Amino acid sequence: MIVYMSMKHICLLGLALLIHSLGLVAQEEKIQQQPPPPAPSITAAYYGETIFHSGIKLGYERPFSSLLMEVRNHRYFYVSGNLGYVSHKTVYRAIFADAELGYRFFPLHWLRLGGWIGIGINRYGLSSPSYALQPNGEFEQISSGGARFMSSIGLEIGSQNQATTSFFLKPQLVSLSPHNTGSLKQLVLEIGISKPIN
Amino acid sequence: MACVPQEEIVEGIAVQEQFYLVHQGAQMPVLVEGNTESNTFILIVHGGPGGNAMVYNDLLGSFSNPLEEKYAMVYWDQRGSGNSLGNYGVESVTVNQFVEDLDVLVDLLFARYGQDIQVFLLGHSWGGTLTAAYLSQAGNQDKIAGWIEVDGAHNFPLINETTPAELIRTGREQIPAGNRVDEWTEIVDYCENLTQPLSLAEILQVNRYANVVESYLIEAGITTQSSLQLGEAVRFYFFSNHNFMTSFFNSSMTSRGLLEELVFNSYSEDMKEIRIPSLFLWGRHDLVVPPVLADDAFHAISTPPADKSIYIFEDSGHSPMAQQPEEFSLKLIQFVEKYR
Numbered sequence: 046m047i048v049y050m051s052m053k054h055i056c057l058l059g060l061a062l063l064i065h066s067l068g069l070v071a072q073e074e075k076i077q078q079q080p081p082p083p084a085p086s087i088t089a090a091y092y093g094e095t096i097f098h099s100g101i102k103l104g105y106e107r108p109f110s111s112l113l114m115e116v117r118n119h120r121y122f123y124v125s126g127n128l129g130y131v132s133h134k135t136v137y138r139a140i141f142a143d144a145e146l147g148y149r150f151f152p153l154h155w156l157r158l159g160g161w162i163g164i165g166i167n168r169y170g171l172s173s174p175s176y177a178l179q180p181n182g183e184f185e186q187i188s189s190g191g192a193r194f195m196s197s198i199g200l201e202i203g204s205q206n207q208a209t210t211s212f213f214l215k216p217q218l219v220s221l222s223p224h225n226t227g228s229l230k231q232l233v234l235e236i237g238i239s240k241p242i243n
Numbered sequence: 244m245a246c247v248p249q250e251e252i253v254e255g256i257a258v259q260e261q262f263y264l265v266h267q268g269a270q271m272p273v274l275v276e277g278n279t280e281s282n283t284f285i286l287i288v289h290g291g292p293g294g295n296a297m298v299y300n301d302l303l304g305s306f307s308n309p310l311e312e313k314y315a316m317v318y319w320d321q322r323g324s325g326n327s328l329g330n331y332g333v334e335s336v337t338v339n340q341f342v343e344d345l346d347v348l349v350d351l352l353f354a355r356y357g358q359d360i361q362v363f364l365l366g367h368s369w370g371g372t373l374t375a376a377y378l379s380q381a382g383n384q385d386k387i388a389g390w391i392e393v394d395g396a397h398n399f400p401l402i403n404e405t406t407p408a409e410l411i412r413t414g415r416e417q418i419p420a421g422n423r424v425d426e427w428t429e430i431v432d433y434c435e436n437l438t439q440p441l442s443l444a445e446i447l448q449v450n451r452y453a454n455v456v457e458s459y460l461i462e463a464g465i466t467t468q469s470s471l472q473l474g475e476a477v478r479f480y481f482f483s484n485h486n487f488m489t490s491f492f493n494s495s496m497t498s499r500g501l502l503e504e505l506v507f508n509s510y511s512e513d514m515k516e517i518r519i520p521s522l523f524l525w526g527r528h529d530l531v532v533p534p535v536l537a538d539d540a541f542h543a544i545s546t547p548p549a550d551k552s553i554y555i556f557e558d559s560g561h562s563p564m565a566q567q568p569e570e571f572s573l574k575l576i577q578f579v580e581k582y583r
Contacts (some may be wrong), residue, residue, distance in 0.1 A: 092485070095488050097481055135272075136272070136326050136484055152274070171270060173262050174262045176262060176263065176351055177352070178267065178347050180296060184351055191270075224492070225322070225328070225331065225493060226331065226335075231486075232488060235486060
């Protein structure tokens with residue numbers, strides 16, 4: 046027990062030192078190198094519904110408004126418009142379009158962190174043949190699917206390089222409704238790149 | 244009766260075919276797997292409400308694979324269950340709507356695979372409720388070659404009365420044996436303080452306890468470990484076509500929607516209309532739906548004694564197809580071979 050407590054304290058002390066060191070590094074880097082001003086970018090990402098049901102998302106993002114920028118502290122609002130496609134083999138295929146509002150800050154000149162909210166439309170079609178009973182008592186193969194309102198909330202962690210390609214990872218919770226009698230929540234993971242276009 | 248769809252019908256000894264039944268706002272996946280040349284179809288009506296049919300296929304292969312060699316197994320995700328999609332109101336979450344869905348699916352199987360096929364219904368847990376309700380309605384049983392009810396919840400008042408008593412009885416055996424003493428003491432104390440009839444909250448709590456003790460009975464060596472393996476479950480939920488988020492949200496929506504209609508209802512009286520061959524398969528140590536329900540079903544239906552039987556799996560709880568899969572498949576095959 047004594048050994049365990051000692052180890053625990055050592056770990057806590059080490060963690061505190063590490064956080065403190067990172068702070069010092071961040072401060073030093075801020076002094077030496079400020080993150081470049083935000084620029085419009087195009088993005089391309091793997092879009093994994095429930096992480097492993099794969100799709101793709103392409104988008105355009107830009108700083109939201111100079112009035113909302115807090116340039117001094119390197120914190121910016123962004124907006125993005127996106128188009129995507131996701132497939133659950135044998136279940137459904139969906140296309141979607143959404144708009145997102147994001148808030149980013151840069152604890153290190155090469156690191157960006159952020160949060161996003163979004164709304165959009167998701168249109169899916171079933172991947173397997175569908176049959177429905179018709180009024181005449183016969184079954185017919187039909188094309189079936191549906192449209193759903195889509196809202197999302199997510200976090201972002203990424204590299205920051207305004208000159209070349211940056212990488213980012215965005216875990217999100219996406220709500221799709223209507224779904225049966227309510228709404229469906231999906232865990233989504235985006236892994237992508239963004240590239241400045243000016 | 245519906246006609247055969249224009250799409251080519253798939254026949255073979257190792258068919259794997261998925262399609263959707265679209266009905267009253269629900270888009271319900273149906274997987275037909277196995278030997279369609281046998282012309283014998285076993286339609287799995289899963290538990291829940293809000294359960295998942297694909298579990299019986301993907302995770303319980305030691306039960307379903309031997310059956311697929313001989314027959315065509317039909318795995319149907321009911322509305323608001325498994326990977327089902329759609330858009331409908333809460334007014335469609337009723338036992339009658341599920342019965343109608345099942346009836347349309349049976350008609351679709353005949354339309355798709357031919358009028359000469361034979362369809363057996365296997366209802367597990369809530370699936371037992373649903374199949375009992377379906378077969379009790381006029382004309383439906385004429386389409387069905389045989390009924391297999393597995394730990395089926397066709398009489399909730401009887402469950403509500405029996406489960407607390409069984410929890411007390413089992414707890415009093417387990418506490419002196421030193422097995423999960425604190426947990427069993429809590430359960431026994433709770434059940435001893437209940438008065439009949441139970442409230443909805445009490446029914447749910449008793450049901451939770453009955454489900455929890457399934458693992459205690461495995462630990463105590465009274466029932467056998469489920470054939471369901473952790474690795475398979477991880478593969479199923481994360482690396483298959485299955486979407487565990489859809490399944491999770493479906494389950495909570497559907498079970499909540501059906502709860503109040505179900506937990507005070509009994510279908511035993513209606514079941515006197517049932518006259519088809521029937522087999523009641525139960526786990527001896529099922530505390531969720533105790534084996535007394537097998538006797539209740541056996542006596543409730545009007546099937547001649549020669550064509551109905553009960554078989555109790557001595558080392559199983561609520562899911563004998565998971566705990567004694569080989570024996571379960573064998574009993575099922577014997578029944579189907581007799582009546583197909």
